[in-house]
Amino acid sequence: MLGAIAGDIIGSIYERNNIKTTEFPLFQPSCRFTDDTVLTVALADSILNGIPYVDLLKRYYRAYPHAGYGGSFHKWAQSKGTEPYNSWGNGSAMRVSPVGLAYETLETVLEEAKKSAEVTHNHPEGIKGAQAIASAVFLARTGQSHEQIKNYVEAEFGYHLDTPLDEIRKTYVFQISCQESVPQAIRAFLESTDFEDAVRRAISIGGDSDTIACMAGAIAEAREGGIPAPIRRKVYEILDESLCRTTREFVRKYSRS
Template sequence: MIGAIAGDIVGSVYEWDNIKTKDFILFTPYNKFTDDTVLTVALADSILTGKPYDENMRQFYAWYPNSGYGGSFRKWAGNPESGPYNSWGNGAAMRISPVGFAYDDMDTVLEKAREFSEFTHNHPEGVKGAQATASAILLSRLGKGKEDIREYIEAHFGYDLKKHVDEIRPSYTFDVSSQGTVPQAIRAFIDSADCEDALRTAVSLGGDSDTLACITGGIAQAFYNGVPEGIESRVYDYLDARLKDITLKFMDRFF
């Protein structure tokens, strides 16, 4: 989970000012957490406490209303009577990393990823992106190699993960769809050398940088067995007391 939050914060300054290189400063005074972090922590809190996730998302939105949410989510969060809005966007995948850490078998991970996605993202592509992300985290936790993870994701979700990031990067542009974000984020993890390099690789693709790095970072944390202390400690500097406390409790219980 902390890897996903790290990716969000690192990528936050490049979402509207894309770069196409891995050579950049990870943390600046302008970095911040976004809706990716807020909704990830809200999910972690629901897993810890049992509070319904739809209620938690609306509560966290009320606490952090200016964190960069999409228009459809804002409308949903502002109306307790509204149902899912058939989104195929990357919003379900960006917030799903706690599922991959909290549950230990694939059937449960896939079901929970669907359950937590469908409050908003009930389009098949939205659900698929969340399931692919969560399953990659679980497979990493189970000690599977990158080739095994790639083959599983391709076989079960139909994503084409064969292109190296160096082939993707030149023509890749901003894309908020799940199908235009999740495969690229997973490939950034596959082509990484370590956790920090995974974050840098994801951001270097351009596009929706904070969400790409958020998805990549969660998988990288699981595969590389943690986030470097220097990165993790800086991440906590950007979180307020509430977000930090929930994140620490989740990490203590599930990692």
């Protein structure tokens, strides 16, 4: 979860100003948390306290209405209804990392990832993207190798993960769909050597940088059993008190480091 938040914060300044290199300052004064972080913490809160996902997604939106949500989520969160809006966007995948960390079997992770997605993203691609990231997080934290994670995701979800980032980077542009951002995030993880490297690689391809780094960072954190202490401290400095409190509580309960 902290890995997802760190990726979001580090990538936040590059979403609209893409950078096609891994060489950049890790944190800059204008780095901030976005909707990726807010909704990740909302799911963590749901898991911690047994509150329905839909209730806390709306509650967290009201607490942070200017965090940078997509237009469809804005409309849904502001409405009185709770029906999903058939989205295939990557919002379902960027917020799902707490699911991959909290549950003890892959079957349960897949079930909960589906539940967390379909309150808004009930399109098959929206559900698939959430399940792919959540299962990759689970497999990483339970000791599966890069190759095992790659083989599982390709076989289970039909994503193609062979294209090197050096090739993706040449032509990649802003994409909001799960099918055009989840595989790229997983590829960034697969090529990485450590947590920071995964985030740098994810941001370097361009596109929806904070969200791609959020997803790649979530898997890398699970593999490493945590994130480097300097990055962790910086994340907690940037989060406000409420987000910080829930994040710390979730990390204390579910950290495997």
